[in-house]
Amino acid sequence: MMTPMARAATTSDVFNAIAEPQRREILVLLRAGERPVNELAQELGMTQPGASKHLRVLREVGLVRDRKAGKQRLYGLDARGLRPIHEWTGGFERFWNESFDRLDAYVQDLKQARQEE
Amino acid sequence: MMTPMARAATTSDVFNAIAEPQRREILVLLRAGERPVNELAQELGMTQPGASKHLRVLREVGLVRDRKAGKQRLYGLDARGLRPIHEWTGGFERFWNESFDRLDAYVQDLKQARQEE
DNA sequence: TCATCATATGCCCATATCGGCATGCGTCAA
DNA sequence: TTGACGCATGCCGATATGGGCATATGATGA
Numbered sequence: 099m100m101t102p103m104a105r106a107a108t109t110s111d112v113f114n115a116i117a118e119p120q121r122r123e124i125l126v127l128l129r130a131g132e133r134p135v136n137e138l139a140q141e142l143g144m145t146q147p148g149a150s151k152h153l154r155v156l157r158e159v160g161l162v163r164d165r166k167a168g169k170q171r172l173y174g175l176d177a178r179g180l181r182p183i184h185e186w187t188g189g190f191e192r193f194w195n196e197s198f199d200r201l202d203a204y205v206q207d208l209k210q211a212r213q214e215e
Numbered sequence: 216m217m218t219p220m221a222r223a224a225t226t227s228d229v230f231n232a233i234a235e236p237q238r239r240e241i242l243v244l245l246r247a248g249e250r251p252v253n254e255l256a257q258e259l260g261m262t263q264p265g266a267s268k269h270l271r272v273l274r275e276v277g278l279v280r281d282r283k284a285g286k287q288r289l290y291g292l293d294a295r296g297l298r299p300i301h302e303w304t305g306g307f308e309r310f311w312n313e314s315f316d317r318l319d320a321y322v323q324d325l326k327q328a329r330q331e332e
Numbered sequence: 333t334c335a336t337c338a339t340a341t342g343c344c345c346a347t348a349t350c351g352g353c354a355t356g357c358g359t360c361a362a
Numbered sequence: 363t364t365g366a367c368g369c370a371t372g373c374c375g376a377t378a379t380g381g382g383c384a385t386a387t388g389a390t391g392a
Contacts, residue, residue, distance in 0.1 A: 117234040118350090122303070129310065135369055148351065150370055169359050169368050177310035184308070186239070187301035193246065193294035235380085252339060265381065267340055286338050286389055 128175040232276040245292040
C-alpha cells in the first residue's frame, strides 16, 4: 500500500516562495511601491504570464497583496512573512560568528585525518 | 531554437537548500554539535539514505562540513552561508515594521475599491 | 581476507515546477 | 455593444525533486 508519496511539503510556504530568484527580485522591486503586473514583467525581463504566476505564488504565501486600479491590478509588498525567516536564520548568528575559531580547529582535524578520500 | 529550458536556477543555492523542512531540521540539530548520519536519521525519523541525500545538498551549498571519524562520518554545521539570507530578509525589516500603518491605509483603499470580485 | 557496520549512490515512481503560448475574463472608452 | 488593453489560467514539454529500496563503497576488526 502507501502511495510512493513523492515530494513532501514544498509549495505554499514562504521559504519555498523566496527560493526562486525572480520572485526575490519582484519583492525587492516592490519595496519601491506598488506596481502593475506589466511594469514588473518589463522591469524584470519576464513575460506577463510569467510575472503573474510568480505573483500568484507570492500572494498565496502572503508576501504581496493586490488591489484593482482600473484595468490594472497593483501588487504591493507585505513583508511580514519574511520576518520568520529573518528570525530563523538569526538563530544561527552566533554560529557564523564563532566560525573562525571553530573552523580553525576544524581544519586542524582535517589535516590530521588526512586519509580523507 | 532554444531548448524549452524548463526550470530555471534551483538547486545548489542556499535559499533552495533551506526551502526543505527536513533540511532545516538537520541544521537546527547540528547546532548542538557534530553528528553521524545514522544518529541524525534516527532523531529526525528519516531513513539513512534520506538523511544522506539531504546532507549532500547541504554540503554542496556549504552549510555543513563532514569529516571521517572511524567508520562514521560526522557532519557539522557551517552556518556562514545563512548570513546572506539573514541579511537579505533584513533588508525588508523596515517594511514589516511599517506594516501597521501601511496596511491600514491599504485596507482603506480596499474597502473603497469594493468592486473586488 | 572476510564478515560487518556506516554511508553514499543508483534507479524508479509520482509529483512539483518553470517557461512558453494561446486563450479566457473583466474593465474601460468610443 | 464592440474592440483594445491588462491580467489570470490552462495546457504542454522538459526537468528537478523526494522518498523508498537495493546495492555499491569504504573502513574496521576478527
